[in-house]
Amino acid sequence: MTHTQEVSTADHRGGADDADRLARYTGPPIPVRRPRHPVLRFWSTAVGKKWVMALSGLALLGFVLAHMVGNLKLYLGESHFNEYAEWLRDLGEPALPRTVLLWGMRLGLIAAFGLHIVAAAQLTRINHKARPVQYQSHRDYVAANFASRTMRWTGVIVALFVLFHLADLTWGNANPDFVPGDPYDNVIASFQRVPVAIIYIVANLALAFHIFHGAWSMFQSLGWNNPRWNAVRRYFAATFAAVIAIGNISMPLLVVTGVVTK
Amino acid sequence: MDLNLKVWRQAGPDAPGRFETYAMRGVSEDMSFLELFDVLNEQLEGRGEEPVAFDHDCREGICGSCAMMIGGRAHGPETGTATCQLHLRKLVDGDTIAVEPWRAAGFPIIKDLAVDRAAFDRIVEAGGYITAPTGSARDANEILVPKEAADAAMDAAACIGCGACVAACPNGAAQLFTAAKYSHLSLLPQGQPERYTRVVALVEETERWFGSCTNHGECEKACPKEISIDFIALLNRDYVKAQLKNRALTGQKR
Numbered sequence: 001m002t003h004t005q006e007v008s009t010a011d012h013r014g015g016a017d018d019a020d021r022l023a024r025y026t027g028p029p030i031p032v033r034r035p036r037h038p039v040l041r042f043w044s045t046a047v048g049k050k051w052v053m054a055l056s057g058l059a060l061l062g063f064v065l066a067h068m069v070g071n072l073k074l075y076l077g078e079s080h081f082n083e084y085a086e087w088l089r090d091l092g093e094p095a096l097p098r099t100v101l102l103w104g105m106r107l108g109l110i111a112a113f114g115l116h117i118v119a120a121a122q123l124t125r126i127n128h129k130a131r132p133v134q135y136q137s138h139r140d141y142v143a144a145n146f147a148s149r150t151m152r153w154t155g156v157i158v159a160l161f162v163l164f165h166l167a168d169l170t171w172g173n174a175n176p177d178f179v180p181g182d183p184y185d186n187v188i189a190s191f192q193r194v195p196v197a198i199i200y201i202v203a204n205l206a207l208a209f210h211i212f213h214g215a216w217s218m219f220q221s222l223g224w225n226n227p228r229w230n231a232v233r234r235y236f237a238a239t240f241a242a243v244i245a246i247g248n249i250s251m252p253l254l255v256v257t258g259v260v261t262k
Numbered sequence: 263m264d265l266n267l268k269v270w271r272q273a274g275p276d277a278p279g280r281f282e283t284y285a286m287r288g289v290s291e292d293m294s295f296l297e298l299f300d301v302l303n304e305q306l307e308g309r310g311e312e313p314v315a316f317d318h319d320c321r322e323g324i325c326g327s328c329a330m331m332i333g334g335r336a337h338g339p340e341t342g343t344a345t346c347q348l349h350l351r352k353l354v355d356g357d358t359i360a361v362e363p364w365r366a367a368g369f370p371i372i373k374d375l376a377v378d379r380a381a382f383d384r385i386v387e388a389g390g391y392i393t394a395p396t397g398s399a400r401d402a403n404e405i406l407v408p409k410e411a412a413d414a415a416m417d418a419a420a421c422i423g424c425g426a427c428v429a430a431c432p433n434g435a436a437q438l439f440t441a442a443k444y445s446h447l448s449l450l451p452q453g454q455p456e457r458y459t460r461v462v463a464l465v466e467e468t469e470r471w472f473g474s475c476t477n478h479g480e481c482e483k484a485c486p487k488e489i490s491i492d493f494i495a496l497l498n499r500d501y502v503k504a505q506l507k508n509r510a511l512t513g514q515k516r
Contacts, residue, residue: 034466038505046435046474047465047501123474130367130434130473136270136281137360140334143479144432151476217477223499225492 046126049119054221056112056119057214061240063109064207068247071187074260078184085183113162120155147213154210161203168196188262191255200252208245215240263291263350266358267302269314271374279371281360291351295338296321296328298350315374321346323486326422329429330375331362336426336484344424344486364429368436368471381471382423382439388467389460390443392452405451412450419446420487430484433473438481440468441493448500458504459515465501 035041042048070088073081092101141149164174168190172178177189191197215237219225224233254260265286272279284302293301296318303313319327328345332338338348353359363371368381419442427438444464447453453460475494482491509516 042505045465045501046469047498050474050476051498051502123476126469127433127435127473127476131365132367133365135331135334135362135365136279137268137331137362138334140339141432141478141480142335142483148476148478149432213477220475220477220491220495221498223495223497223502225495225499227492230492 046123049123050221052115053119053123054218056116057218059108059112060116061211061215061218063112064211064244065240068244071251072247074184074187074251078262081184081187082182113159117155117159120152124152145213147209148217150209151213154206157203157206158210161199161206164199165203185262187251188255188260191252194256197252197256201249204245204248207248208241211244212237212241263289263353263355265289265298265350265353265356267298268358268360269302269374270360270362271314272363272371273312274373275370283358289350291349291355293350294321294346295330295332295348295350296346315372315376317376318346323347324422326424329364329377329379329424329426331360331364331429333357333359336364336429337424337486341483342486342488344422344426347486364425366425366428366434366472368434369425369428377425379423379425382425382436384471385436385440385464385467386443389456389463390447392447393456394452407450415446415449418442418444418449418489418493421446421485421489422487424486426484426486427481427489428472430480431473431475432478432480433476435475435481436468436472437475437494437497438485438489438491440464441491441497442489444497444500445493448496456514457500458507458509458512461497461500461504465497 034044043052070084071081073084088102089099092104147154167174169175169178169183169186172180172186175186175190178186191200216233219233251260267284267286268281269284270279271282284305286298286302289298289301296316299314299316306313317327317329319325321328323344323346326344328337330337330345332345332348337343337345338352340348340352361375363369363375364377364379366377369377369379371377421439421442423439425436425439428434428436431437444461447460448457475498477491477494479491482489507514
């Protein structure tokens with residue numbers, strides 16, 4: 001199967017009615033030079049990029065869940081919480097030196113974030129070019145929901161939030177009361193500031209909407225489709241989003257309202 | 263019944279367009295939406311005005327020519343129906359309805375509501391066929407096809423290539439069209455010899471013209487043949503499989 005030369009069918013019918021006009025409407029072929037390397041060639045297609053988005057999204061879902069489960073130790077008290085933070089650094093010992101496995105996971109996480117964001121940005125550009133002139137009357141969407149249509153915005157909110165979150169509780173720049181090596185007190189001190197608690201709550205709502213579409217969409221992009229299980233995919237995404245939203249929002253909410261204190 | 267039509271008028275591909283409102287009074291509710299446009303065009307011609315250009319052919323829902331964005335939905339509010347089979351009784355008496363052409367980079371406007379859908383031909387040329395010797399018909403049942411496989415392939419082959427999937431997609435993607443063309447061949451024995459070559463050729467050609475699928479599911483709802491997005495999942499999975507298969511050993515071109 002070779003690519004046929006890119007001409008309008010109208011061109012083959014020399015002298016046919018309006019043939020040259022039709023050829024003009026089809027427009028010049030969009031030149032696409034596909035890379036030779038199989039990995040780059042796969043990445044050069046939108047289907048390939050969506051596959052990367054789905055797999056990196058799956059990795060990020062795993063991280064978000066583990067991160068929430070670990071942080072819920074906040075409710076077990078200071079010693080449990082700080083012990084968990086230390087355990088993360090000890091993870092992999094004695095097979096690996098201290099913090100090596102943690103750094104391995106961090107690098108994997110950064111790679112997943114990077115690929116997810118780069119793929120999203122490139123796909124967004126493709127899609128904007130695919131409809132240069134928008135509909136001029138009101139569009140009546142039937143299947144596309146709020147979550148699926150705001151993926152770009154919820155994604156940007158979450159990405160910006162991650163930077164703030166690191167500055168707040170990892171590096172400490174955004175937290176005047178930050179004490180290195182004292183995670184429990186840092187979290188409480190940070191969440192007691194009302195604007196910060198609001199940032200956390202809003203960002204996690206955005207994350208929940210992002211997951212509601214993403215955790216469903218992932219199955220389609222990977223081609224995991226089976227009528228026996230298709231209904232479950234929706235439940236999975238909705239449940240995942242709800243669990244993350246409830247778990248993550250409860251922490252700033254209970255701290256800022258004074259239920260959980262130092 | 264009475265309807266106010268807000269119709270997109272555009273003199274040519276590069277001309278500026280605008281909505282023109284036409285009051286249609288006392289039209290029969292048993293008319294199809296295309297017949298409403300026939301009435302409108304007769305009135306326009308009677309007044310010495312330029313009639314509205316729109317595509318139509320069979321008017322029985324199988325040719326895929328008619329293409330109108332009616333009230334913000336491809337082919338209008340009724341599901342599983344092309345514009346030609348949309349009857350006015352399905353609309354609300356007295357409503358104002360905006361009618362626009364499909365809007366996508368791959369479907370440039372020719373005039374008014376008529377768009378050039380030749381990009382779909384380019385996609386079919388790239389891989390929407392099987393390579394088989396033509397000539398006299400082969401014996402019936404020479405190749406056995408299970409009923410289930412034939413049914414599934416037929417569900418995909420129901421695609422009439424109208425372009426509603428592209429028109430409805432918030433990303434202007436043609437995934438449902440391409441997936442339908444891919445699946446109706448790849449679910450049958452005759453489609454196997456070129457299966458992986460085909461999926462790569464189809465995906466790469468589609469993306470020369472259209473956007474990317476983000477799984478909104480709008481196409482499935484707009485499709486007059488109600489083709490399922492399950493076929494898109496098949497396309498996605500086979501595209502990845504095609505990367506991994508040793509195609510030389512399956513006798514397929516790389």
